[in-house]
Amino acid sequence: MKFLEYTPLDRLNDFLSRVNFGERTIKGCLEAYSCKHTGTDKKLSLSLEHEILDYLGKSSDTDSSSPAEYLLSRSSRKTLIYLVLTLYHLYPDYDFSLVKAHQFFTEESWDSFKLIFETYMLEASKEWIEVNGGNSLLEALYKALDEVVRLSECEIYSYNPDCDVDPFLEKGSIWSFNFFFYNRKLKRVVSFRFCCISNLMADGFLGDLCYEDDGEIFDGMDM
Numbered sequence: 001m002k003f004l005e006y007t008p009l010d011r012l013n014d015f016l017s018r019v020n021f022g023e024r025t026i027k028g029c030l031e032a033y034s035c036k037h038t039g040t041d042k043k044l045s046l047s048l049e050h051e052i053l054d055y056l057g058k059s060s061d062t063d064s065s066s067p068a069e070y071l072l073s074r075s076s077r078k079t080l081i082y083l084v085l086t087l088y089h090l091y092p093d094y095d096f097s098l099v100k101a102h103q104f105f106t107e108e109s110w111d112s113f114k115l116i117f118e119t120y121m122l123e124a125s126k127e128w129i130e131v132n133g134g135n136s137l138l139e140a141l142y143k144a145l146d147e148v149v150r151l152s153e154c155e156i157y158s159y160n161p162d163c164d165v166d167p168f169l170e171k172g173s174i175w176s177f178n179f180f181f182y183n184r185k186l187k188r189v190v191s192f193r194f195c196c197i198s199n200l201m202a203d204g205f206l207g208d209l210c211y212e213d214d215g216e217i218f219d220g221m222d223m
Contacts, residue, residue, distance in 0.1 A: 001033045001034065001035060001036075001037070001038060001041055001082075001085050001086060001088075001089050002033060002034040002036060002038050003031065003032070003033055003089070004032040004033060004034055004148075004188070005032075006032055006144070006147070006148050008143065008144035008147050008148070009030045009031075009032060009144055009148065009190075011140075011144075012028070012030055012140060012141060012144055013028075013029055013030055015128060015131065015132070015137075016028030016029065016030075016124070016194065017029075019123075019124045019127055020199070021123060022199070023198065023199055023200060024174065024196055024197060024198055024199055025196070025197050025199055026121065026123065026124045026194065026195070026196050026197075027170075027194065027195055027196075027197065028121075028124075028192065028193065028194035028195075029191075029192070029193050029194075030144070030145075030190060030191070030192050031090065031190065031191050032148050032149070032188065032189070032190045033086055033089060033188070033189050033190075033191075034187060034188055035082045035085075035187035035188060035189060036187060041085055044085065044088065045081055045085065048081050048084060048085075049077065049081065052077055052080075079155070079182065079184070080105070082182065082187075082189060083105060083157060083159075083180055083182065083189070084096050086180065086189050086191055087159075090191060104159055104160055104161040105157050105158070105159055106157065106158045106160065107155065107156070107157055108156040108157060108158050108179070109156065110151065110156065113156055113158075113179060114138065116177060117138060117141075117194075118138060120175060120177065120194075120196070121137065121138075121194065124137060125137040125138065128140070141192075145181055145190060145192075148188065148190055149181050149182070149183040149186060149188050149189070149190050150183055150186065151181065153183050153184075153185055153186075154181045154182060154183050155181075155182045155183075155184065156179060156180070156181055156182075157179065157180045157182065158177065158178065158179055158180075159178040159179070159180065160177075160178070170195060170197055171197075171201065172197045172198040172199070172200070172201030173195055173196070173197055173198075174195075174196040174197065174198055175195060175196050176193070176194070176195035176196070177193070177194055177195070178191070178192075178193050179191070179192045179193075180192075
């Protein structure tokens with residue numbers, strides 16, 4: 001996997017680096033990668049493939065919705081490996097299990113992504129219009145993604161792991177979403193992470209406040 005630089009993504013990243021609304025901040029980041037193996041990718045890819053085959057060898061699942069059924073398809077396994085390799089490049093110090101990761105990936109449509117984006121990024125979209133004018137934030141995002149990965153040819157995946165195993169989750173996070181736009185023909189994938197963070201929690205203000213309150217509660221008590 002090789003990181004790819006694209007000016008249209010840079011403009012969006014500059015805006016989404018920190019949209020501050022006082023008590024909360026909305027952040028987002030778009031990163032594009034080529035799916036051609038570089039460096040340790042080939043070794044890691046083989047390791048992930050062996051993990052799948054080992055899992056399939058031990059699995060007795062027959063349910064069509066089970067991980068085993070999905071992973072029997074070579075094409076599905078290849079897609080999943082590319083997505084997990086992207087995760088490794090985003091968080092190189094985190095150990096992702098491919099079989100477990102499969103359980104957290106959900107295939108989406110542009111419409112389902114659009115609904116989530118317009119609902120949760122409404123304030124950021126208004127700020128975009130005030131700062132940049134012209135097209136909406138969603139339109140600018142669509143145009144940039146289309147230039148990089150040709151959205152009409154893309155498979156879209158959301159990644160929603162459990163909170164205790166989510167490397168994307170930041171301190172003070174109120175909500176967060178992780179999407180991947182994968183073009184099989186171009187062998188290219190774009191990750192898009194966006195979240196809302198409580199500035200009070202992120203700055204430790206609430207933690208300090210709770211500590212001070214606890215101190216007041218115990219004042220005057222024999223302990």
